Amino acid sequence: MSSGDNYDDLRLIERILAGEQSAFGELVERHETYVRRIVGKHVSPAEVDDVAQLGFIEVYRSLKNFRGESSFRTWMGRIVLRQCYAFWRQRDRRKEVSTSFMSEEQEEWLARTMNGTSAAVYAEEEDLRLARQVLFFALERLNAEDRTIVTLVLLEDRSVQEVGEILGWSAVRVRVRVHRVREKLRGILEAIEKQGNDK
Amino acid sequence: MRISKDVFNRILESFKRAWRKLPEPPDSPDFRAQLEQRLRFDASSPTERVERKFAAALDLDSARSDSTAFRRSVMDAVAELSPSAEPALGHAAVVAQFRRAVLLTPEPEPSVEFRHQLMTKVRREPAYGAEPEPSLLDVTMFLAERCAISLCSVSVVVSVIFFTQTSLISMTELTSLMILVG
Numbered sequence: 014m015s016s017g018d019n020y021d022d023l024r025l026i027e028r029i030l031a032g033e034q035s036a037f038g039e040l041v042e043r044h045e046t047y048v049r050r051i052v053g054k055h056v057s058p059a060e061v062d063d064v065a066q067l068g069f070i071e072v073y074r075s076l077k078n079f080r081g082e083s084s085f086r087t088w089m090g091r092i093v094l095r096q097c098y099a100f101w102r103q104r105d106r107r108k109e110v111s112t113s114f115m116s117e118e119q120e121e122w123l124a125r126t127m128n129g130t131s132a133a134v135y136a137e138e139e140d141l142r143l144a145r146q147v148l149f150f151a152l153e154r155l156n157a158e159d160r161t162i163v164t165l166v167l168l169e170d171r172s173v174q175e176v177g178e179i180l181g182w183s184a185v186r187v188r189v190r191v192h193r194v195r196e197k198l199r200g201i202l203e204a205i206e207k208q209g210n211d212k
Numbered sequence: 213m214r215i216s217k218d219v220f221n222r223i224l225e226s227f228k229r230a231w232r233k234l235p236e237p238p239d240s241p242d243f244r245a246q247l248e249q250r251l252r253f254d255a256s257s258p259t260e261r262v263e264r265k266f267a268a269a270l271d272l273d274s275a276r277s278d279s280t281a282f283r284r285s286v287m288d289a290v291a292e293l294s295p296s297a298e299p300a301l302g303h304a305a306v307v308a309q310f311r312r313a314v315l316l317t318p319e320p321e322p323s324v325e326f327r328h329q330l331m332t333k334v335r336r337e338p339a340y341g342a343e344p345e346p347s348l349l350d351v352t353m354f355l356a357e358r359c360a361i362s363l364c365s366v367s368v369v370v371s372v373i374f375f376t377q378t379s380l381i382s383m384t385e386l387t388s389l390m391i392l393v394g
Contacts (some may be wrong), residue, residue, distance in 0.1 A: 038244065050236055054234050075311055141229065
């Protein structure tokens with residue numbers, strides 16, 4: 014997205030803040046794909062619309078606080094990620110327990126990835142599909158905070174400062190949590206591997 | 213087997229590749245229309261919002277078509293009762309909605325566990341060593357978790373919220389509530 018696009022966003026925001034609510038529709042139209050793409054990575058397909066809409070509502074409520082210190086898109090992206098985090102926190106409170114289990118195919122993929130032979134065995138698409146399944150199996154076993162750290166820091170390589178801003182935590186707290194979460198994730202993978210060996 | 217750092221990083225690289233190439237969510241033709249509706253709803257008064265949310269929950273309950281949607285709908289309504297929203301709420305209107313819910317929903321038999329949990333949540337003076345007094349949020353979340361049980365039970369617990377918010381709950385009130393639940 015170019016600086017001109019950001020300029021257009023700023024003009025739209027001015028119009029919305031001046032009371033022209035229909036301008037928000039234009040803003041949504043410009044960024045719907047972007048927002049749904051972000052949300053689509055963090056929640057299941059069935060939840061995307063709901064969480065993305067809540068994200069837009071939060072953006073609308075917060076527009077008056079936008080200071081232009083980053084591009085509108087970056088600022089909005091953080092709000093949307095916060096909404097994804099809120100979604101998982103709410104899920105934690107409901108204490109829904111995952112009942113999914115690993116298939117032999119997924120266990121085999123993990124074993125092959127561990128010993129470095131997966132590239133020789135799987136076609137790229139197949140490799141990606143299995144990696145995705147094992148990843149989501151592991152993510153389901155983490156709470157909202159840990160899950161968010163894994164996705165934002167370990168998978169998306171965002172800085173601890175940025176993740177701290179998204180979560181409302183200090184950078185130090187994020188850094189400490191990253192270390193713990195790596196260990197947790199490793200523990201989950203070890204448990205899967207052990208389960209595969211015990212069969 | 214303990215996974216070494218190198219092996220862990222190799223798995224993580226695979227996860228990263230998979231994450232980068234996650235399929236995009238399918239198009240949603242109704243997305244903007246739904247959002248517009250929610251924004252209009254958001255702009256209405258708190259009392260209107262609660263009334264409409266409960267009305268929607270009741271409609272869903274009577275249809276019994278989708279328990280997840282029903283649960284979410286009740287939770288949405290309950291979320292409106294957060295402490296920050298409380299001062300602006302028209303309590304009488306909301307309580308009227310709960311009463312309507314109680315009247316409309318067939319009386320279920322609440323479980324012993326549910327009664328026990330309700331007692332725990334509404335207890336104002338915990339015994340020595342017991343958990344501290346729950347906040348309104350605790351009670352609300354408890355309610356949200358349990359709202360799949362029945363709308364009647366939900367209604368009673370939310371009534372408890374109003375009692376606990378406005379004054380110290382008396383034994384008489386508590387007894388009345390327990391009779392209602394039981």
